[in-house]
Amino acid sequence: MSEASALFDRIYEAGVIAETWPDVLHSLSQQYAGAGGVLFVFGSNGSQHWAASPDIRPHLEEFISSGQGPTNPRPAKLAALNYEGFACDFDAFTPEEIDQDKFYTDFLAPRGMGWTAATMVRAPSGDLLAFSVDRAFKKGPFEDHELIALDGMRPHLARAALLSARLDLKRAQAMAQALHIVGLPAAVLRERGRLYAANASFEALIPGTFDDGPGRVAVKDAGADLRVGTALDLLSGSHAAQAACSIPVRGTETTSPLIVHVLPVRGAAYDIFSRATALLVVTPVDKRAVPAADVLQGLFDLTPSESRVAQNIAASRTIDQIAAAHGVSRETVRSQLYAALGKIGLKRQTELVALLGGKAIGDKISE
Amino acid sequence: MKSEREIIDGIYEAALVPEQWSAVLEAVSRKTDSAFGTVFIYRDGVHKFVGTPESERLVSDYVALGQPKLNSRIDRSLALNSPGFVTDHDFFSEREIADDPFYRDFMYPRGYGWVACTHFPLPSGDVVSVSFERRKSRGAFEPEAVVALDAMRPHFGRAAVLSARLGLERAKGMAQALNVLGIPGAVLRQTGRLYVANEAFAKLIPAVAQDRRDRVVLADPNADALLEAAIVRARAKEAGTTVSSIPVAAKGERPAVIFHLIPVRGAANDIFSSGIALLIATPVDRSLVPTAEVLQALFDLTPAEARIARSIVEGKTIEVIALTKGVSRETVRTQVASVLAKTGLNRQAELVALLSGKGIAEGANV
Numbered sequence: 001m002s003e004a005s006a007l008f009d010r011i012y013e014a015g016v017i018a019e020t021w022p023d024v025l026h027s028l029s030q031q032y033a034g035a036g037g038v039l040f041v042f043g044s045n046g047s048q049h050w051a052a053s054p055d056i057r058p059h060l061e062e063f064i065s066s067g068q069g070p071t072n073p074r075p076a077k078l079a080a081l082n083y084e085g086f087a088c089d090f091d092a093f094t095p096e097e098i099d100q101d102k103f104y105t106d107f108l109a110p111r112g113m114g115w116t117a118a119t120m121v122r123a124p125s126g127d128l129l130a131f132s133v134d135r136a137f138k139k140g141p142f143e144d145h146e147l148i149a150l151d152g153m154r155p156h157l158a159r160a161a162l163l164s165a166r167l168d169l170k171r172a173q174a175m176a177q178a179l180h181i182v183g184l185p186a187a188v189l190r191e192r193g194r195l196y197a198a199n200a201s202f203e204a205l206i207p208g209t210f211d212d213g214p215g216r217v218a219v220k221d222a223g224a225d226l227r228v229g230t231a232l233d234l235l236s237g238s239h240a241a242q243a244a245c246s247i248p249v250r251g252t253e254t255t256s257p258l259i260v261h262v263l264p265v266r267g268a269a270y271d272i273f274s275r276a277t278a279l280l281v282v283t284p285v286d287k288r289a290v291p292a293a294d295v296l297q298g299l300f301d302l303t304p305s306e307s308r309v310a311q312n313i314a315a316s317r318t319i320d321q322i323a324a325a326h327g328v329s330r331e332t333v334r335s336q337l338y339a340a341l342g343k344i345g346l347k348r349q350t351e352l353v354a355l356l357g358g359k360a361i362g363d364k365i366s367e
Numbered sequence: 368m369k370s371e372r373e374i375i376d377g378i379y380e381a382a383l384v385p386e387q388w389s390a391v392l393e394a395v396s397r398k399t400d401s402a403f404g405t406v407f408i409y410r411d412g413v414h415k416f417v418g419t420p421e422s423e424r425l426v427s428d429y430v431a432l433g434q435p436k437l438n439s440r441i442d443r444s445l446a447l448n449s450p451g452f453v454t455d456h457d458f459f460s461e462r463e464i465a466d467d468p469f470y471r472d473f474m475y476p477r478g479y480g481w482v483a484c485t486h487f488p489l490p491s492g493d494v495v496s497v498s499f500e501r502r503k504s505r506g507a508f509e510p511e512a513v514v515a516l517d518a519m520r521p522h523f524g525r526a527a528v529l530s531a532r533l534g535l536e537r538a539k540g541m542a543q544a545l546n547v548l549g550i551p552g553a554v555l556r557q558t559g560r561l562y563v564a565n566e567a568f569a570k571l572i573p574a575v576a577q578d579r580r581d582r583v584v585l586a587d588p589n590a591d592a593l594l595e596a597a598i599v600r601a602r603a604k605e606a607g608t609t610v611s612s613i614p615v616a617a618k619g620e621r622p623a624v625i626f627h628l629i630p631v632r633g634a635a636n637d638i639f640s641s642g643i644a645l646l647i648a649t650p651v652d653r654s655l656v657p658t659a660e661v662l663q664a665l666f667d668l669t670p671a672e673a674r675i676a677r678s679i680v681e682g683k684t685i686e687v688i689a690l691t692k693g694v695s696r697e698t699v700r701t702q703v704a705s706v707l708a709k710t711g712l713n714r715q716a717e718l719v720a721l722l723s724g725k726g727i728a729e730g731a732n733v
Contacts, residue, residue: 005521012379012525016532155372159379163529166383167536174540181541181629181645182550223664246658248665257665263547279547285665285721291612291625298589298614299623299651316720351682353719355651 007031008156015160016167018051018273025131026053028153032146034133035113039161041272042075044126047191049272056134059111070102075130078120086119086150088142109137117142117150121158129161164273172197172276175265185282188265190275192216193232205282208255217280219260224249231262235277240264243278248285257285291356306340309333313349314356369394375522382526383533385639388417392499395519399512401499402479408527408639410493411557422500425477432473439469444484445494452485452516454508475503483508483516487524495527495639530639538563541631541645551648555628559583559598562643571648575615575624583646585626590615594628601630601644623651662722666709675699676706679715680722 007027014024025037036056041049052060063072077092089098098104108114114137121129133150135142142150172188179186180199187198193216202210211218216232219225227247234243243264251257263279291299291314297307312322319337323330337349346352369377374394381387392404396419405418405426414435416426429438443458455464464470474480480503487495499516501508508516538554545552546565553564559582564572577584582598585591590613597611610629617623629645663673678688685703689696703715712718 008521009525012529016529155375159376163379163383167533170383170533171536171540174537175544177631178541178544178552178645179548181631182545182627182647184548186544188544246661248661250665259661259665261548265543265547279544281548291614295612295614295625298593299616299625301616313716314720316714316716318714348682348684350679350716350719353716354680354682 007153011153011156011160012163015163018164021051021164021272022053022057025051026055028131028157029053029055029133032117032133032135032142032150033139034135036134038130038132038134039272040075040130040132041161041165042128042130043191044128045192045194051272059113063107070106072103072107073101074103074116074118074132075120078118078130079128083119085154086117086142086147088117088147089115090141112136112138115139115141117147119150119154119157121154121161123162123165125165127165129158131157131161161273168273168275169197175276175279176202179279179281187217187280188276189217189232189235189278189280191277192236193229193278196275202280202282205255209249209258209282219247219249220252220255221249224260228260228262232278235262235264240277259283259285296356300340300344302340302343303336306336306343309336310340310344310352310356313337314353316353368397371398371518374398375519378519378522378526379529382529385417385530389419392422393419395516396499399483399499399508399515400501400505401483402502402505404497404499406523407496407498408493409496410491425479425500428477429473437469437473439467440482440484441496445486449485451520452483452508452513454483454513455481456507478502478504481505481507483513485516485520485523487527489527489531491531493531495524497523527639534639534643535563538643542568545645545647553583553646554631555583555598555644555646557602557643559595559602568646568648571624574621575648576626585613585615587615590626594626597628598644601628617651625649625651666706668706668709672702672706672709675702676710676718676722679703679706680719682719 007024010020010024010027014020021039025039029035029037036053036059038050038052038056038060043049050060063069074092078087081087081092083091093101104114113134115135116132117135118130118132121131123129131154133142175188176186176197176199180201183201185199185201185205187202188196190196195212195217198206198212206212207220209220211220216229219228224247227245231243231245231247234240241264243262245262247260247262249258249260259282261279261281261283263281265276265278291311293304293307293311296302296310297304300307302310308326309322312325317325319330319333323333326333341347341349341352344352344355346355374391377387377391377394381391388406392406396402396404403419403422403425405416405422407414407416416422418426440455440458444453447453447458449457459467470480479500481501482498484496484498487497489495497520499508541554542552542563542565546567549567551565551567551571553568554562556562560580561578561583564578568576572578573586575586577586583594585594593611593613597613600611610627613626613628615624615626625648627645627647627649629647631643631645659670659673659677662668662676663670668676674692675688683691685696685699689699692699707713707715707718710718710721712721
């Protein structure tokens, strides 16, 4: 297998296993006598993520963490070029601009760097992806034949990066689907509380209870929306774990009262395409299904009639109702109930309801 | 006609969006003057396929024949173990083709007869095959056509690997979502083998559940017999959307647990994802009750009413509440009545039923 083909394979592998991007960027950079390769993801909502080869990583971290000093003029220039290929410094700047720009003179020059070849790819999601290879000043600028060779890599790099992003969306959709399967309306939120993926049961709550606008997901109930907003603000900060909370939403004439849970999702730090930041899970405040009689029977060694009575009590039916429904006397039901309570280790009917209420996830399935 | 670049884009897209396979195979068929194209996957002894409409009609005819061994091309071409596309004359002599009932009795009467195919053995043990068929009148695939197909071969191969990875990422996403809610959950393969388990589920291993070679096993023999039957039902697709609930009685400090096995239906054209099921454990305990603040906000309760509602849901009696709060039983009774009125309920048991098991966040593992 040729060297180029092996690199292709690794590029596509990074599309699926995002933590291998730094290695792939390193190989790409090495092939062009570079000092480091970087993949930037500029989110349509202003977020920035990046992966870099180990050699250039410290410089990048320093540049970003210092937060002062010159701004990097390259991304804006590159975006303005709107060129579907790799561009070098002289495609974007005049030699005079390079001589005078503080980023070149005060940041790159002291580090021995000075030349780059870079390209941008617009993702269907609106995100902007940028690949760049930097090179030491003393090795001279990128030449045309090198840019042409890089252009040959570009479709593969672009496809792999788009695959990474798409795979992340599929993962988020699977998260929502799992919760749909257990009967919970849920949405996966991305940065700043925007809706990323929602399951069918959550979508059914739009627009009655929730609004899905261009900004963050909103709750119609103003009081609850304020609290959801506060929780979502915490997500983008360094105390994301503290965003976890349960917020009650009052019912209206047409909607039921429910509780919205904001649950931060711990993403993999290395995965620059990982967008899920929180789950929004809705638990309705209503009578939930209780376990089936045969399940109760298996759990507590009840007789079939004891488990039927226990199930009915857990579903908050009265002894009178149970007696009438099964054509037996109240005394029979009462003694079956006490036998069941004894076997389960409880004293009172309400304890039984508390123990069993809302435990039959499976029965809540909606397709 | 689509450009080569567009076709390759399409192959990678189809890896994640299986509905696109038909269009991609159609485009490659046009480029190679083929009648149709098909992607097969061979897994757990079963062939699944996706193809252009013409391909799907022919394969359906073939399946309807009920002679799965008739297609002699599969074994012959696999045996070549070639890292490229192979054609009829690579694995059959003229003589063999003339005598072969698959060509003579099935393909020729339908106007077909020339194939170019390639196989990808995956790390999982599955085999993916991509094949294109020409009409008999068009003539065999020329070397140039095979070269053109070989240029696309690595992309088909990567797409196959990618599809398998998609299944894994999906399973991880499902397990992770349940973990965020503190629900122990695992994704099982069709055979009942553990595919992905979340952290909460991992804590049940090995005391309650065990990850065995052939399938997940429950430590309790009675419960395990129920699980085995549930897996068999899920595999036979008898279960449909129904759920099997399997109780495991409390043991020592560990509360009783109910396992739920839920078959997950994939998209029909997603041939790469293996049949899966979710296995979820719900502990039977009383710790999940909404906080007083939540109750208060939901139903406009006073702080005192909210505290009493919570105590009732926790299973405390009016006497106990009166005693711990240092108020009379009558005061508590009045407050309970007012809580019931505000929540629109008649009985304490209804209040418990309404509110128990609602405190997901408190139980969450974030």
